[in-house]
Amino acid sequence: MNTSPHPATTIDEYIAGFPEDVREILETIRLTIRAAVPDAVEAIRYGLPTFVLEGNLAHFGGFRNHIGFYPTPSGIEAFRSELAGYATAKGSVRFPLDRPVPYDLIGRIVLFRADEIRRQTAAKARKGKR
Numbered sequence: 001m002n003t004s005p006h007p008a009t010t011i012d013e014y015i016a017g018f019p020e021d022v023r024e025i026l027e028t029i030r031l032t033i034r035a036a037v038p039d040a041v042e043a044i045r046y047g048l049p050t051f052v053l054e055g056n057l058a059h060f061g062g063f064r065n066h067i068g069f070y071p072t073p074s075g076i077e078a079f080r081s082e083l084a085g086y087a088t089a090k091g092s093v094r095f096p097l098d099r100p101v102p103y104d105l106i107g108r109i110v111l112f113r114a115d116e117i118r119r120q121t122a123a124k125a126r127k128g129k130r
Contacts, residue, residue, distance in 0.1 A: 011042050011049040014061075022062045025101055029060050029067065036107040037114045054121045057113050066094040067101060074116060075109045 008014035015026045026049070033040065033051050040051040048061040048070070059070040066087075073091040076083065082105055087094040095101045 007047055008044055010044065014044060014049050018062050022067075022097065025067055025097070026060070026062055028103060029069070029101070029106060032103045032107045033058065033060075033110050036110045040110075040114070051110070053114055054117050057117065058110050063094075065098075066096050069093050069095060069106060069109075071109045071113050075113050078112050079105065079109055 008017065011030060015023050015030070018026060030042075030049065037051065037053060037057060040053045040057050043050045043052050045052075045056060045059060048059040048068075050059045051057040056072070058072070058075065059068075061068045061070075070092045076088055076091055076093060080088075082102075083093050086096075
């Protein structure tokens with residue numbers, strides 16, 4: 001994990017601070033999100049890799065024993081049953097490093113979030129035209 005006194009400013013820098021096995025997982029999550037929502041923009045927010053689409057789409061990050069994935073509370077709630085085998089909180093889920101990461105589920109969650117964001121953006125635009 002990155003122990004540098006200077007926080008990462010790009011996702012590449014963030015991922016580079018981890019052991020190879022964790023780097024592979026983080027890079028695959030990155031590619032999964034990129035494939036699901038190609039128009040999302042990469043950023044570092046709150047010290048974590050983030051994809052932005054009219055606001056935060058999702059964050060993810062590596063930790064000692066798990067990968068944290070943060071698709072906001074709505075992303076967790078919409079997939080609650082599929083996330084039942086993982087530790088969750090209001091807007092986050094922990095994927096243990098000793099189990100396979102459900103990349104397909106991550107992709108579906110970010111697609112849900114992208115659709116949610118686009119609907120909210122369209123509703124705001126319609127409201128603003130009144």
